[in-house]
Amino acid sequence: MDIAENAALVVVDVQQGFEDLGFWGRRNHPGADENIAGLIDVWQASGRPVVFVRHDSVEPASPLRPGQPGNGFKTYVEQRRGKGGEGAELLVTKSVNSAFHGTPDLGAWLKDAGISQVVLVGIQTNMCVETTARVGGNLGYDVVVVFDATYTFDVEGPFGWRLSADEVAQASAVTLHGGGFARVVMSKDVLAGAE
Template sequence: MDIAEIADNAALVVVDVQKGFEDLAFWGQRNNPGADDNIASLIDAWQASGRPVVFVRHDSVEPESPLRPGQEGNGFKEYVEARRGKGGAGAELLVTKSVNSAFYGSPDLDAWLKGAGISQIVLTGIQTNMCVETTARMGGNLGYDVVVAYDATYTFDVEGPFGWWRSADELAQASAVSLHGDGFARVVTTKEVLDAVV
């Protein structure tokens, strides 16, 4: 599947681009150092074209998490915060959540999208195989045309069961294959998305 047209009212959903993810001592090694520049480029393109942008913030309930409310890490990264409210005519929404899916947050993202007549979402943010993937899967289940800008996401190395360990790149690739191969979303590059935003 190639990138299709980006609808005039497609919503960019910016998932959990928060300062707490800079704490590599907590999260481990990350992949895709160019992700932040790509995320910024997508926000700029959406705001310049008057398309809606949804900023999603993870308010962790885990006591040790750098993302929990009241901690500096709960805030958006500076380049994201600097862009909030700069969309001009484009609608903007802040969703807060404490689980993986942006569709289980406040306010209700599904209701907001449907109320605005939006049927296509483009996902970017952190982490590829966690909140981005979960939001993409649920978006697909809810009937949205979901596009994931793969190189505008990143994740971290993780150890799983049975002593299995996977690098951030391996996890991100597995996430992309599952989403794209199983029809939950079209996984594309940032350039492909930007080229389609006219």
């Protein structure tokens, strides 16, 4: 697959608070963190821009609230911030699902930099990653979601329906890809296209 020389890697909400499985429940994709780290490394080594997105929750019980340890990035992400060499780097904070509705304005930053392709990784597949992909697709960006560099959790919906993290992630991938919002791919494909 073709990865643009200036494609932005958007690292969505890879925060310590998502390690609290007592709060979130069972997760999928145990290798996702390793895949995210590898993609950040390749982006930084190639001089491509990386956008780090942090969710500042306004929910009182959330481990992602500002001022809580869980609001911070996971250690491997924090260790990589500022290591991009000549590649641009941006920090976006948000309190809603889409990184396009955060501060500073991600869309304006991408436009100013002449970037038309965004590659999404992070947490949760069916929440902030999916919402960012949908908005990005609506705005006309070439959106790529790296499926095995995302993860989510079991969830209960209406009528007592309950889906496993794998089922939720698959439904998200099918909707995004089948609906034309994004191309959903695996990390090996992105790495091959970026190197």
